[in-house]
Every structure is written in C-alpha cells, then in structure tokens.
Amino acid sequence: MGLLTPDPGLLFWMVVTFGVVFFILAKYGFPVILKTVEDRKAYIDNSLKAAREANEQLANVKVEGEKILAQAREEQHRILSEAAVTRDRIIKDAQEKAFAEGNRLMEEMKKQIETEKESAIRDIRRQVAVLSVGIAEKIMRNRLADEKEQTALIDRLLDEMIETSKK
C-alpha cells in the first residue's frame, strides 16, 4: 500500500472518531464558548449603558440635591424672618398692652386720688365751718358784751343785707 492509497481500516476509524468528536464539540463545545462570549459582550454593553445611566442619575442627584439645599436655605430664611416679624409684633403688642394697662391703672389711681382729695377737702371744709362757727361764736360773745357794739353790728349787717338784696 502506497502512501497515496487510503487504508480502509483507518478510513473507517477516522469517520467514526471524527464523527464522535464533531458531534460532541458541535453540541456541547463550541456553542457554549461562542454563546458565552456573545453573552459576555451583551453583558459588557449593558453594564456600560447602566454605568452611563447611573452617572447621569448621579449628576441629576447632585443638581437635585443642590436645588433642595437652596430651597431649604430659602425656607430657613423665610422662617427666620417670619419669626423675627412675629417676635417684633409680640413685643409691640405686649408693649402696647402694658402701656394701656399702665394708663388705665394711672387713670384709676388719679380718680381715686381725686375722690379722696375731694372727700378730704369736704372734711376739712366741714371742720373749718365748725371751727369758724365756734370761733365766730366766741368772738361774738366777746364783742356783743356791750350794747353799742351790738347795735352797730346789727346795723352794719342790715346794711350789708340791704346792699346784697339790692344787687
């Protein structure tokens, strides 16, 4: 058998062996490898996409965060100024109230003082009247001891009364 004549035995075994090898590799070998590679490619693509989206989201979050922060600051400012206004108003109210109350008290005090003053004055007048009547009595008694003097006084008093009645 020359080199160029294929040997039937070897031919037979080659067909069998290559058939088996081809069957196994074509069914369980290369498809797995190729599929894995394709899946991996898809996975990498997806990962890249996801990473890009995440990046974008992160940027968005940053912007959003800043926005929220600015809003919070504004709110804080607003609340503070409101609080200041409220405080001022409360103080002012309190002041006004206190002022009014003070005034009212003062007024009352004045009235009371006035009343008391008047009653005191009345008291004093009464006493002065009593005293002056007493004093007048004494003086009268002293003066009216002599007759002359009594008639003189009656005359003068009469004059005076006439004069007042004239008027």
Next chain:
Amino acid sequence: MAVPAALTKAQAAEGDIDVNELVFGHIGDAYQWHIVKFGDTEVSIPLPVIVKSSTGWHVFSSARLEEGPYEGLYVAKGGAYDGKIVERNAAGEEVRPLDISITKNVLGLFINSAVLLVIMMSCVRWYKKHPLEDGAPKGGVGMIEATVLSIYNDVIKGCIGENYRRYAPYLLTAFFFVLVNNLMGLIPIFPGGANVTGNIAITLVLALCTFVLTNVYGTKAYWKEIFWPDVPTWLKAPIPMMPLIEFFGIFTKPFALMIRLFANIMAGHAAVLSLVAIIFITVKSGPVINGSMTVVSVAFDIFMNALEVLVAFIQAYVFTMLSAVFIGLSQVKEHAEK
C-alpha cells in the same frame, strides 16, 4: 516524531542503516506502536488486530503476529500489500481481508481526539462554573477562547458571509482537530508522534466533509455558475468547455485540501527524520565528520521542529480558511443588479 526510536533503531543497526525504511516505516502505519529498542529488546505497545477474513472475525493482539502466521493471517512482506495483514485464498494468492485493526495511527487518532475533547470540555466546564460577571477567562481557557474567536470572526464570518453560523461548529472542529493532531505528531515519543494528519485517509475524510457541506447546501446561483457560467456562449454552447472545467473544480478543490494537508505534514515528518538519519549515515565516515555532522543535524532538527510547529498551525488554519472559502463560494446569491 519518533526520534528516540529512530536513534536506537539506527544504533542497533550499527552503520548499515536503511534510511528509506526508517523514514517510511514511521510515516506509514503499523500494527504495533514501536517506542524504543534497548540492545535487542524491542519496547513497543502491541495493539489489537480486528480482521474479518474468509474464516470470520479475528480479534487478537498484534504481538501474536511477531512469530509468524496466526489463524491464517500474517503481515505481508513486499508485494501490493506490504506491511499489511493478509491471508491466502484458495488459489494461493495474497488477499487483504476486511481490516479495521486499531493500528498506530488509529490509536494516535483516538488519543489526539481525547486530548482535544479534554481541552475543549475543560474550557466549557470553566464557562459553566463562572458566571458572566467573572469576566473573560485567563490562561489556557483564555488562549482557547482567543483562538476560537479569531477563527470564528476572521475566518468563518469573513469567508462564508450570511449563513456562517450553520458552518461554524464544523469548521471550528476541523481547525482544532487538525491543529491538535499536527501538534501531537510533533511530540517524539508515545503518546505523540503518530503521523495522523500526514496520512491520506485522515485528510480524505476531512476533505470529504468539506465537499459534502459545500455541495449539499449549495445555492441555485452556485450551481448555475457551474453549469451555465457568465462567459461568452461559444465557450459553453456546442462543447461545454467552461461547465466541464467548473464541474471538475467541484472535485479538485477538496482534493487540493486533502493533498495539501497530507503532503505538508508527511513531508515535515520525513524531513525531520531524514535530518536525524544524517547522524547515523555518517557514522562510517569517522568520528570527526560524524561529530560535526551531528551538530549540523541537531541544529537543523531544532530548526525543522520549530518550523513544523509553525506549519502545524498554518496548515490547520489554511485548511479551515479554504474550507470556509469553498463553502462561502457555494453560498453565492444571484447577481440581481447587473
């Protein structure tokens, strides 16, 4: 390549060494796997002989044939069936029975196929064990993956075109099958060293597969280009000159595949063995010439082996690429816009 075997064999022969027999003994097939010879003791692996002769099936160890005829069967010396198991028919002529023995090449084929399957399946196991998040493999699996992908993307996708997915398993199998067999053939001792891809029966089967895949799935346009190509009518009308040439092309293409792979690998084995044989041929010429020729021979051997590693890959690649090209040519579409 059975270099140690050649060495010891040659040493035993002490000078009168038959280079022809040495080289062709290795390149051809054998019923046992010769490994080495220490002094007078042959170290070889006897292989099972499976023969259906005129007296029925015979299964026995090839060691039985060493002593002479066994069950009417013996190894022919010279003649048309030199080196093969033959029997004598009633007329006393040597005839070959149906012989499906596990010869050296068959065992080599089994071992190499097992190696290929182990390599590929361990890769597949890696993929099954690791989720996608683990990323691409490194090391050996990464190397196989890179090779598979380069063949898949550059050769198969590039040469076939649209329907490449259908042919990918065959072409990848063919590539790795040829590559592993080529490389295993370069290992000098058992279990490598069998000249598997340098045997025409092996390349014949491979080429036949390509031939079948090319023609079975050939498109209408492909057949039209063979039997009614776009050439001036006088080239095809009265005498179908071009169709005839194209028709023969169907067969010459895979035939070239078969011969190319076979001849390249066989020649590589033959070249290395011949270079080794220089050492033993020059023994007679005295120690000086023999010594210097040994240096030259080893230097050339190293070069040749390195070259053969390259050739092992190139031939596997070329076989796959040409198969893909032939299949791609059979997938042509009608030139609509013309």
